[in-house]
Amino acid sequence: MLTPVIPIASGKKGPPFVKDWPHASLEALEEAMERYPGCNLALRLDRYLALDPDDQEAAKFLVKLEREGKLPPTVAWETWRGMIIRLYQRPVGLEPVKPNGSGMKLEIRTSPGQYVLIPDSTVNGKKYRWLPHVGPADIEVAELPAVTLSFIKDTLGRHREAKPATSASVxxxxxxxxxxxxxxxxxxxxxxxxxxxxxxxxxxxxxxxxxxxxxxxxxxxxxxxxxxxxxxxxxxxxxxxKKDDAPTVLTATQLLARTLQKPPEIIGEGIFPEGAGMIVTGESGVGKSLLTLEMAVRLSHGIELWGLEVPRPRRILMVQSENPLHSVQFRLRRILVGLEVQGAPNVMLVDPAFRIDLANRKSLQDLKNILENSRAEVVILDPLSSYHRTNENDNVAMRGLLDNLTHLSRLTGCAWIVVHHHGKPQDGTRDIWQYRGASSIRDWADTMIALLNKKGMDKQILRLMRFDKIRNGPDRPPILLDRNQDFIHWPTQEDVLAPHTLVVATLEDMGGEAKSQRALSEEISKRAGCSLSTARRAVENAMNTWIVLKGGKVLIKQ
Known part of the structure; x- marks a missing residue:
């Protein structure tokens, strides 16, 4: 058992409840522990030395020492940030060593005036956890070899010295x-x-x-x-x-006194702000991957999305596992042709062979490194089910998993577009609950879009894009989309096989003038392969809603 343990308020890293905690007796601390059940726990370092890394360089340095046999097995645990603290017996007379702000952030914590949080403390909703097989019930606190301690101190000392620029760096x-x-x-x-x-x-x-x-x-x-x-x-x-010990409580007066701005929009009208989470759902084969690939290209070039403004180009990272790269390449080339743009330099793809488990801390750290290196502003995860092994019907587990994405957004500034499947149809199920799994999936999303198959006239297959949830903007009616041979989705009208663009193109090819509405309808019927009644309805809709045909000329309504 590790002693002495100091009580600290739950969710915080300090200060301790006991005022004179560096000199408090073991009995006084035990009494304080009884007065504050459920509190965070801190181990006073009277008899211990804690190697406390605070960045990846320091963490990798300790792992390297461990692999080389220079760090003996000892009691160790994982912090709320995913770092591993190793505990050793304190050498007599050793003073603490703090990082000086340059080089790797490794602190040697020791002395009665210092402490470290231990499991099962909680900070920012994340728990400290004992590592398997090296908890205090499994192993004794080891002695740190003097040669290893000296090496660590020397390494930290070298980091403190100003490094002259090498000729290569200059x-x-x-x-x-x-x-x-x-x-x-x-x-x-x-x-x-x-x-x-x-x-x-x-x-x-x-x-x-x-x-x-x-x-x-x-x-x-x-x-x-x-x-x-x-x-x-x-x-x-x-x-x-940003400091870890930033205040966690804000009064209403402080909130009202602050000048806060809405986050900039990636897609306008509150559909998709910076840092938000969007879920795109649909049944298998409806074209979710095609839709999100087109979204990636449009967002990367700042091209509007079906009438919704995209204020500026964004850096996009695609993490997908269902489609082989040759298939993605084929689709991407077609989409670039359809949108008439040259290349997609702001679109990046993670190798499909790279495996990620959103419930695994190491995977999350690997993903964080990728996000930081790519400087991605939008990440498309396709599909959600490929990146976890959690029961999707478990509300608590799924919310925790998706909250990991939120945490990555706060660390890197990225926003998420997550592709998710519909479940099997059930009688009496409301449309907005067609997606598979727990209700917490929908609760997490800022915006939720469903893509549905919809049959039009003459066996035409359309896609209905339905906005099931918009947290940051007004409700929107669904948009009916038609997809062309270049995998581009265009807003269309229900029961219209021949879109307005075909009406305009046909009329222009006829010299801008048709002898009669029937003649124009017959020509459209031939081109679209639809019935004469469908073509006639397309002409009528064009005359009534979008284009005005007058005097043999095509005029656009202002």
Whole structure:
């Protein structure tokens, strides 16, 4: 059993309930523990040394030492942030060693004036957990070899010393100023912005330096792209600087006094703000993957989505497992042709062979690294069922799993589009509950869109896009979509096989004038392969709603 243990308020990392906790007796601490049931637990480090990593570099450093046999097995546990703390016996006279803000963030915590949280403490809704087979009931606290402790202290000492720039690093940065071609400029701008902001240079000063650097590129990045890159890196630096001990309670007075802005929109009218979660549902074979691939291209180029504004281009990361890459390549080429755009440089794909379990901490850390490296603003996960092994009917488990996506959004700033399947049809089930699994799936989503098969005239298959939930905007009526040979979805009208565009194109090919409505309808019937009555209805709808046919000319209603 580990002692002495100090009670701390549940959900917090401090301060302890006992005022003079560094000098309190074991009996006084035990009495305090009885007064505060369900509290967080902290181990006072009178007799212990805790190796406490606070970044991935420090965590990997300790794992390397462990694999090399320099760190003996000892009591260890996982923190709420996924870091592993290892506990050893305290050498006599050892003083704590703190990171100085540069290099890896590894702290040697020891002395009666320090403590570490232990399981089953909870912070930000996440629990501390004993690692399997190395909990205090399984293993004794080991001694840390003096040679290993000396090596760790020396390594931290070297990190504290200013590192002179090597000729290679100077050369690399000098090359950036010689100018870069297309394909290299964005990444270089991001690296330079991070270097400048990380050294305390203000945003305005950094922008001036970036402009001077950008002038040497061939061709230079646009001013808008340069500003967006700097803003993106500034947000990432701000997230890095946030403290774990930020206040968790906000009074209504404080809330009302704050100046808060709505997050910028990825898709307009509240459909999809930055940091939001969207779920696209539908039965197997309805075309969810095609729809989201088209969405990826449109969002990456800033092209409107079926009448909904896309304010600016976004960086898209696609994580999908059902479609082989050659199939994705074929579809992507067709979509680019259909949208008449050149390439999709802002769309990135994770190798389908890369496996992710959204309930596994290591997988989540791997995914976080991918998100940070790609600087993705939107992540498309297709389908949800391929990335977990949880019972989808378990409300608590599914909400916890999806909350992991929310946590990644807060860490990286990305938004999610999650593809999910419909379940088997059940009598009496409301349409909005057609998706498979627990109700907490819908509760998590900011926006939920269902894609449904719908038969039109002459056996035409349409897709009905239904907005089942919009948390950040007004309710919207469903949109009826038709999909062309290039996998592009266009809004259409129910029971219309011949869209308005076909009416216009046919009339223009006839010289802008038709002898009669019947002649125009017959020509449309031939082209669309539909009945004469369907073609006639298309002409009437075009005359009444979208286009005006007058004097043999095509006029668009303003």
């Amino acid at each position: 050369s690399a940065w000098a090359e950036l100023w010689q100018g870069l071609p297309k394909g290299s400029r964005n990444d270089a701008a991001a690296k330079l912005a991070g270097r400048l902001l990380g050294r305390g240079i203000t945003g305005d000063e950094a922008l001036e330096i970036l402009r001077a650097w950008n002038a040497n590129n061939h061709p230079p990045l646009s001013e808008a792209e340069l500003v967006r890159t700097l803003q993106s890196i500034a947000k990432a630096e701000e997230r890095k600087g």
